[in-house]
Each structure stands twice: as structure tokens, then as C-alpha cells.
Amino acid sequence: MDLDQWISKVKDGQHLSEDELQLLCEYVKEILIEESNVQPVNSPVTVCGDIHGQFHDLMKLFQTGGHVPETNYIFMVYGFYDECQRKYGNANAWRYCTDVFDYLTLSAIIDGTVLCVHGGLSPDVRTIDQIRLVDRNCEIPHEGPFCDLMWSDPEDIETWAVSPRGAGWLFGSRVTTEVWSAPNYCYRCGNVASILSFNDNMEREVKFFTETEENNQMRGPRSGVPYFL
Incomplete structure (x- = not known):
């Protein structure tokens, strides 16, 4: 296996x-199984939200925030079925990744x-x-704390409301702001993306970027993509 x-x-x-x-996914699983549910990370680090398989925007994200391995990242990434279908013509790649x-x-x-x-x-x-204490080595359940950590959203409300x-x-009680890391989300929303960088002193900087030309040329699905595939 030649990772470089x-x-x-x-x-x-x-x-x-x-x-x-498939080989790469098996290798990554061997690493991930050793990590904690709450993985400790040291600053400096840059936090990114969903990128949904938008590869060219990932490259622009690295241009904006710094390249690996010089810059450390935390990604909250999930769901890119359409992108795998587009590149491979079948769902095998998506299954390996999921x-x-x-x-x-x-x-x-x-x-800390x-x-x-x-x-x-x-x-x-x-x-x-x-x-x-959550058992994470499974598909995300449709309810309960594991599910909530993945799918809850901040809202300007007092307590809890149905999503x-x-x-x-x-969830609320204070005004919260959602930070996205996928420009032109799912190739159709037209939004600007941002990432959140922490330096050695835990000082924060929000960095913004827009979609790439390759993203702009992609057409979104004719019907909405479901949250669970």
C-alpha cells in the first residue's frame, strides 16, 4: 500500500x-477503532463542518486553512452518496466509506x-x-443520544423543539450560529463556506471561502437528497 x-x-x-x-478504508478503520468517542485534540487546529464529498471545494478549503500535514483539522463529514455514484458509476465506493x-x-x-x-x-x-460510554461501532440509530449528536441543530429557542x-x-436557550464548510451546499444552495481556526493560544479566526468553478458546473439532483440513505 503506497499512501503517498x-x-x-x-x-x-x-x-x-x-x-x-477498499484497501484504504480497511486501513483507516484499523486506526479509528483505537480512538475515543471524545477524541482529545491539541491546538492549533482548524474545525470544518460538512463537505459532502465536494472534492474541489476540499482542495480550496486546504488552500484557505492550510495544507496537511502542516495544518491539523477536525472534520464533521457525513453523506456523499451522489458524489460516489458520479465518480464510480455504482454504490461500492459509498459502501466502503460508510x-x-x-x-x-x-x-x-x-x-479540553x-x-x-x-x-x-x-x-x-x-x-x-x-x-x-456510547457504543459507536454501528450505523447511526434513528433516535437517542448518538443520533442527536449527529443530527441536532442550534436554533434561537429557549429549550428543545422537534427537528x-x-x-x-x-436546541437553544442562547442564540447560536451554524457554521458551514461546504460552499454551494449540495451544489444548489449558493451559500458561502467557512472554517474555524484555533491557534496555540486558542484564539479563534473564522475563514471564509466560496465555491470552486468545478463545483459551480455541477448540477444538483432534481429531487432533494434524503438525510438518511
Whole structure:
């Protein structure tokens, strides 16, 4: 397995063969299974939300925030079925990757002070230790604390409200702001993207970027993509 060669191949705009992708996914799972549900991360680090398989925008994200391995990243990434279908012509690549997702850590905590999750909070989670006890090596359930951490959203409300997603909750009590890391979200929303960088002193900087020309040329699906595939 030549990881450097694969990285160069991807950076050149090519995608890995199905066999190469399968090997890579198996390798990544061996690493992820050793990580905690609440993975400790040291600053400096840059936090990114969903990128939904938008590869060219990922490259622009790295141009904006700094390239790996010189810059450390936390990604909250999930769901890119359409992108896999477009590149490979079948769902095999998507299945390999979603198998890896079952091994991903649930959250990260930066310097013991900043908690990072894909979605948000849960009425069933009062402490970080409760997150550490969740059995994560499975598909995301449709309810409960694991589900809530993935699918809840901040909202300008007092307490909890039913989420229009059909999973997770809307949560509030204070005004919160959602930070996205996918410009022109799902190739049709036209939004600007941003990432959140923390330096050695935990000082924060929001960095913005717009879609790439390759993203702009992509056509969104004719019908809405469901949250759960």
C-alpha cells in the first residue's frame, strides 16, 4: 500500500480505483477503532463542518486553512452518496466509506475546552463522560443520544423543539450560529463556506471561502437528497 502515491493521484484530480479505496478504508478503520468517542485534540487546529464529498471545494478549503500535514483539522463529514455514484458509476465506493463512518469518533475536544460534534446536543447527554460510554461501532440509530449528536441543530429557542429533519432536536436557550464548510451546499444552495481556526493560544479566526468553478458546473439532483440513505 503506497499512501503517498495515492495522495498524489488524488491531488492530480484522479480518484482511486475501487480496490485501492477498499484497501484504504480497511486501513483507516484499523486506526479509528483505537480512538475515543471524545477524541482529545491539541491546538492549533482548524474545525470544518460538512463537505459532502465536494472534492474541489476540499482542495480550496486546504488552500484557505492550510495544507496537511502542516495544518491539523477536525472534520464533521457525513453523506456523499451522489458524489460516489458520479465518480464510480455504482454504490461500492459509498459502501466502503460508510463502513468507515461506523468507526468514526463521535466528537473531539480541543485542549479540553472546546467540544466539536457533527450536529449538536442531546437532552439525554448531560456530561462528556456520557458521550464516552456510547457504543459507536454501528450505523447511526434513528433516535437517542448518538443520533442527536449527529443530527441536532442550534436554533434561537429557549429549550428543545422537534427537528424538521425527523431525527435529532432543535436546541437553544442562547442564540447560536451554524457554521458551514461546504460552499454551494449540495451544489444548489449558493451559500458561502467557512472554517474555524484555533491557534496555540486558542484564539479563534473564522475563514471564509466560496465555491470552486468545478463545483459551480455541477448540477444538483432534481429531487432533494434524503438525510438518511
